[in-house]
Amino acid sequence: MDHSATHLPADIEKIAGTLEVSSRSTSADVSEPIAPIPVPPKLHKWNQRIESLSGLEARGITRVLPEERHGASVMGYIQMALLWFSANISANNLAVGFLGPLLFGLGFLDSAMCAVFGILVGSAATAYMSIWGAQSGNRTMIVARYFMGYWPAKLTCLLNMVLMIGYGIIDCIIGGQILSAVSGGTMTVVVGIIIVALTSWVVAVFGMAIFHIYERWAWIPQVIVLFILVGSAGPSFDANLQNTVEGAAVTAGRLSFFSLQLSVPVSWAAASSDFYVYYPESTKKWKVFLMTMTGLTLSFTFVNMIGIGLASGVASNDAWKAANDISSGALILAGYGPLKGFGKFCGVIVALGVISNNIPGTYASALGGQVLGRYGKMIPRYLWVCVIVLIYFVCAVAGRNNLFDILQNFVALMGYWVMIFVSIVLEEHLLFRRRTGFDWTAWEDKKRLPLGIAALTAFLVGWAGAIIGMYQHWYMGPVAAKVGGGGADIGVWLGCAFALVLFPPLRYLELKKFGR
Numbered sequence: 001m002d003h004s005a006t007h008l009p010a011d012i013e014k015i016a017g018t019l020e021v022s023s024r025s026t027s028a029d030v031s032e033p034i035a036p037i038p039v040p041p042k043l044h045k046w047n048q049r050i051e052s053l054s055g056l057e058a059r060g061i062t063r064v065l066p067e068e069r070h071g072a073s074v075m076g077y078i079q080m081a082l083l084w085f086s087a088n089i090s091a092n093n094l095a096v097g098f099l100g101p102l103l104f105g106l107g108f109l110d111s112a113m114c115a116v117f118g119i120l121v122g123s124a125a126t127a128y129m130s131i132w133g134a135q136s137g138n139r140t141m142i143v144a145r146y147f148m149g150y151w152p153a154k155l156t157c158l159l160n161m162v163l164m165i166g167y168g169i170i171d172c173i174i175g176g177q178i179l180s181a182v183s184g185g186t187m188t189v190v191v192g193i194i195i196v197a198l199t200s201w202v203v204a205v206f207g208m209a210i211f212h213i214y215e216r217w218a219w220i221p222q223v224i225v226l227f228i229l230v231g232s233a234g235p236s237f238d239a240n241l242q243n244t245v246e247g248a249a250v251t252a253g254r255l256s257f258f259s260l261q262l263s264v265p266v267s268w269a270a271a272s273s274d275f276y277v278y279y280p281e282s283t284k285k286w287k288v289f290l291m292t293m294t295g296l297t298l299s300f301t302f303v304n305m306i307g308i309g310l311a312s313g314v315a316s317n318d319a320w321k322a323a324n325d326i327s328s329g330a331l332i333l334a335g336y337g338p339l340k341g342f343g344k345f346c347g348v349i350v351a352l353g354v355i356s357n358n359i360p361g362t363y364a365s366a367l368g369g370q371v372l373g374r375y376g377k378m379i380p381r382y383l384w385v386c387v388i389v390l391i392y393f394v395c396a397v398a399g400r401n402n403l404f405d406i407l408q409n410f411v412a413l414m415g416y417w418v419m420i421f422v423s424i425v426l427e428e429h430l431l432f433r434r435r436t437g438f439d440w441t442a443w444e445d446k447k448r449l450p451l452g453i454a455a456l457t458a459f460l461v462g463w464a465g466a467i468i469g470m471y472q473h474w475y476m477g478p479v480a481a482k483v484g485g486g487g488a489d490i491g492v493w494l495g496c497a498f499a500l501v502l503f504p505p506l507r508y509l510e511l512k513k514f515g516r
Helices: 009-020 041-051 074-088 091-102 109-127 132-136 152-183 190-205 207-235 247-267 272-276 285-312 318-326 328-334 336-354 354-371 374-377 381-400 405-433 453-469 493-513
Strands: none
Touching: 009 318, 041 091, 074 207, 074 285, 074 354, 091 109, 091 152, 091 247, 091 328, 109 247, 109 285, 109 405, 132 272, 132 285, 152 190, 152 328, 152 336, 152 354, 152 381, 152 405, 152 453, 190 207, 190 336, 190 354, 190 381, 207 272, 207 285, 207 336, 207 354, 247 285, 247 318, 247 405, 247 493, 285 328, 318 328, 318 453, 328 336, 336 354, 336 405, 354 374, 381 405, 405 453, 405 493
């Protein structure tokens, strides 16, 4: 996608952003506009000056009308794959691969198989959710209103903000750990966290145009240094590593690691449409799905195989074992050990790569703040970015010594609700909207959107299923405890099953009673 295709003419964006501060809708297609909220003149003037900065995206959650979008192009479709590939060939995703051998006791082959198939399932769910951006011109959490209802969609929006902030915490910690390891401890992890958070803040504040340019090129140095890592550390990878657990514990470990690997790519599902709203309505759904799927699966598979390889060598490589005892970032840097000074330079590039992963999450989370309500919408997108970055910076500093616990517990926990949400969207789409379609002009009209009684009920019951099937350090569900002798995480599967069974009859009754 060329530079001109990543943003709208300045006058359109600035007008949209100015009106959103006073919470008026810029879309003439909303039948019941929301009453404006008075804004002090000085604050309004100050906001206009900031939004007039060259390259800054002023638009927030206002629907992008068909006439405001750029044209379709081959490069535009390629950019879809590049966006996701660039965002996910990062050290935080590499560290997830560590958990197969080091936490669940799986061998190289079992870890690799669970990772590959888990990534495929999770990526497919996110690719499916990405098709709505170009079709509707709405952000993902606005699209959620058509499936969850106007008010219940605020719950999924809040959960998505927590999810994106959580990944921001992980990105900052792993980046800080690597930078600290490169410096030999002279730079603290906190300083590294500041570098990652500050750079993410700058790009996310300016928005879509700068974001697409950054992601278009950021993958190149990452791919180079990761291939160098394979060449440097590859001789110590133990492809013959066997499971260190036996019997039912092997099945439990496979199921838990598969679910964890699924949870990472699917975490983008509730934000994936955000980055396609400037594409034309004529954009082919299957092309969006295919390009998104390609970018996700290639990136996640690549880094996870490296992570599993590094983890497989810990048992036989004393230097790697010592590094792993320090931090995940130190283990990654230990892989560059034979390269000495050049290896440290590569480590810096890897550490900075987490910024590519952090930017889209920060951007999506800031948009979520506006979806929460009229007062949230009154706050400009760039201010929400500042708030989000500050939150995950503080949390990363506080949790910098507990990365493995954050990875295992947080990532899996968030995967539960996203898969339940995707299940509801899929059924509403295929069972109830396949013929009637959607009126995308009603994005802010409560009277034309679903009530969401069926969706909310199925969502909450699905969560109940996830709770009884979850397996975490701090809690083990009664059903999870019966799997594999020592327990296994089946929360995502029980949650989806409960929601899939309950939603159709409830939605049928809701439509029959209320007609929407």
